[in-house]
Amino acid sequence: MKTHFIAIGGSAMHNLAIALKDKGYQVTGSDDAIFEPSKSRLEKKGILPMEMGWFPEKITSDIDAVILGMHAHQDNPELARAKELGLKIYSYPEFLYEQSKNKTRVVIAGSHGKTTITSMILHVLNFHQKDVDFMVGAQLEGFDCMVKLTQDNDFMVLEGDEYLSSPIDLRSKFLLYQPNIALMSGIAWDHINVFKTFDDYIEQFRKFVASITAGGVLVYNEEDPEVVKVVENAENYFRKIPYKTPEYEINNGKVYLKTEMGDVPLSVFGAYNLLNLEGARHICLQLGIMDEDFYEAIMSFKGASKRLEKVEREDKGTLYKDFAHAPSKVKAAVKAFVEQFKNEKKYGFLELHTYSSLNPAFLEQYDHAMDGLDEAVVFYSEDALKIKRMEPISPEFIKEKFKNENLRVFTNAEDLHAYWNTLDKTNGVYLMMSSGNFGGLDLTK
Template structure:
């Protein structure tokens, strides 16, 4: 099987390319820029493009599948050549379905928590040496590649993203998977640049539920009112399994899950993580993992990459980084952090740099998101606004939308870094929330 990737360097795309190479496929690709760690990982497998750019001559009639990444544009010259030749062109999710259409597909969806839940499921399955195919959006301990594709495995576990599939396929990715078993963790408006209204966004989840195969299973968060509305309105036939936050307690800084088998010590914290864990437990049940075996495995789960992930610092200071940037994720991370560290002085930093988070209309969603912290800081770059061709935003507007008078707002990275240097990292605890890097701030120092 000969495959060619247009925009091979993306975090998802390069993992799929590696998985296909490992499966024995002939893999080539192009991109106009490839960064680490994608670059080194592709090079190690011998599939890093020799030069950057788009080369229509790479597109030949003997290619079985063209896989098109979101980074490519509609006028991409390689894409144009593939169309000329009448080649089969797949989006990333479309090709994953092609690879799993004869398997039982387990799809984890939701505005928040889907990466963590998928990671928990894979951790438990790996712990008990139950082999499955999978795709997940974060680097996991004990896994070399975030996509695994085989001929023989019966199950494929997929993280289901509601974002667009490709430049020429504007369907949400998770609508292409047709799950046999699904989970929906929560619905909170996101990707405002694509889904202009909340109802437009919710509609993607209605379609997702409608895509569950007849007689399938949906595990869903019964504490989320929007999820419940979608599930109750569904007209197709599937089995419904609700879940909610389990009982737990915090003792001497350690979280213990209350179960029928006794208290189970955990390596993660936060009510949202325990809610995610409960969803993962129900999915694992569907995959033949008994509760006792689930609890045995989940004790050693330390979290998905960049999800309340502890950063080791030279000064032994307590610092966690979190990918949180959408309002619901920020609120969950802050709540968990404040609950875990009740006695310490708590600092929270949030970087706004996505299209949604920098939209004045969407900023309303961040009301009280940073409440409970002793020091709350929001950073956004005025240069980023210019690059995105967005109107300037005043620090006063940020404070107003967050409904937090004590909020510190920085729009210049140098000033933010100078403030950071004034803080005593050995005293207090720090929560750093961003899908970026705070203008190059080194969190290890």
Template sequence: MKTHFIAIGGSAMHNLAIALKDKGYQVTGSDDAIFEPSKSRLEKRGLLPQQMGWDPSKITQDLDAVILGMHAHADNPELAKAKELGLKIYSYPEFLYEQSKSKTRVVIGGSHGKTTITSMILHVLHFHGKEVDFMVGAQLEGFDVMVKLSEDNDFMVLEGDEYLSSTLDPRSKFLLYQPNIALISGIAWDHINVFKTFDDYIEQFRKFVATITPGGVLVYNEEDEEVVKVVNASENYFRKIPYRTPEYEMIDGKVNLITDLGNIPLSIFGKHNLLNLEGAKHICQQLGIMEEEFYEAIMSFTGASKRLEKINRVDGGILYKDFAHAPSKVKATVGAFKEQFPQQKKYAFLELHTYSSLNPEFLGQYKDCLEGVEEAVVFYSEEALKIKRMEAISPEMIKTAFNNSKIRVFTHVEDLHQYWKTLDKKEGAFLMMSSGNFGSLDLTK
């Protein structure tokens, strides 16, 4: 099969391209810019375009599929050529469904926790030598790629994103997978550039539940009020399995699950991660993993990349990096950090740079998110606001929205980096939250 990727350099797209090449497909691609780690990974496999930019001559009649990335615009010249030739054009999730429609599809959805839950499931299955196809949004220890496709495996485990599929397809990605087994971890308003109201956002989850195949299974977080409403309002036929935070205790600074099999020591921490773990356990049981087998494997799970990831500093200081940027994620991550390091002076840094987090109307969602730490820092770039053509935000607006007048607010990279240099990193515990990189701040020094 011959495929071409329009915008091959994306985080998800380049992994799918690699997976298809590993499966034996002929793969080509284009992009206007490709950054690391996508660039090196594509180059290693002979998939890196020789030149950047769009080239309609790459779109030929013998292509079996054209896969369209999310950041390719509607007026893309390669897309126009593909339409002109009448080629089959797939969005990323649409193509994943085509690759898995003969398999049992397991889709992990939710505003938060879905990457971690998917990662936990794959870790446990890998530990016990159970082969499955998968797509996950973070690099995992023991896995070379984030997408795997095969002819033989019976199951496909998919992280289900509620964001749009492509410039041609405004449906949420997870609406295309038609799960046999699904999970919803939680619902908290996000992506306000697309979903203008909270109800618009919740509607995507109502539709997601409606896509579960008849007689399927839905595992859901019964501690989340919005999730429960969506599940109770559903009219299609499937089995419902609720889960909640398991019992645990702290022993010598480590989280221990309290189970019928005895105490299970873990390498992760935070109530939200224990809730994620419980959801992952119920999914694994649907895939034939016994409870005892799950606990045996999960003890060695250290977390998904950039999800409360411990950074090894040269001075031995305590520093964790987390992908958290949406309010619900920030609140859960800060809560976990406070519980794990009750004695240390705690520093919480948050970078705002997504469309939602920089929207003045949305800022109020962050109220009290940084409470309970000794030093709270918020960074956003005034220059980024200008580039995005967004309304100006003042430090006073940040302090009001977060309900915290003591927050340090930085709007220029140079000022943030200068403040960072003044801190004794061995003095306390540092939590760095961002889907960016704090203006290329080196967290190891």
């Protein structure tokens, strides 16, 4: 099968391209910019474009599938040529469905926790050498690629994202998967540039639940009232399995899960990670993994990439980085950090740089998000606001919305880096929350 990727360099897109190459497909692609690690990984597989840019002449009538990434625009010249030739154009999730429509599809959805839960499930399955196809949004220990596609596997585990599918397909990605088994971890308003109201956002999850195949299964977080409302109001037929935070305790900085089989030591911490773990356990039961085998495997799970991930520092200081930037994720990460390190001085840094996080109307969602930290810092770039054509935001406004008078606010990277350099990283513990890089801050030094 001959496939061509428009915007091959994206995090998700390049992994799918590699998976198809490994499956024996003929793969080509284009992009106007490709960064690491995508660049090296594509080059290793021999599918890195020779030069950057869009080249309509690459689009030929013998291409079986054109896969369109969100990075491309509606007026992309390669897309125009593909339409002109009448080629089949797929979004990323649409193509994944085509690859898995004859398999049992397991879809993990939610505003937060979906990457970690998917990662936990795959870790357990991998530990017990149970082979499945998958797509996950983080690099996992023991896995070479974030996407795996085979002819033979019976199951496909998919991280279900509610964001848009492609520039020409404005459906939420997870609406294309039609799950046989689904999980919903939580609902907290996000992506306000696309979903203008909270009800618009919730509607995507209503549609997701409605897309579960007849007689399917939904595992859901019964501690989230919005999730419960969506599940209770669903009109289609499926089996409902609720889950909640399991019992646990912390002894000498180590988290132990309380089970009928005794205390299970874990390598992750935080109540929300224990909640994620419980959701993963219920999904694994559906896949034939009994509790005893689940607990045996989960003891060695160290976390998904950039989810409370410990950074190895030259000075041996204790520092964790987290992808958290949406309010619910920030609050959960801070709560976990404060609970885990009760006796340490706790520093928390948050970078605001997404469209949602810099929207004045949305900033109210961050109220008390940094409470419990001894030193709390928020960084956002005034230049980023200009690039996004957004109105200036004052540090005082940020403090007001976070409801934290002691908050330190930095609006340019130089000042942030200067403050960072005054801190003794071997004294206290540090939590760095961002989907960016704090203006180029090196967290290892």
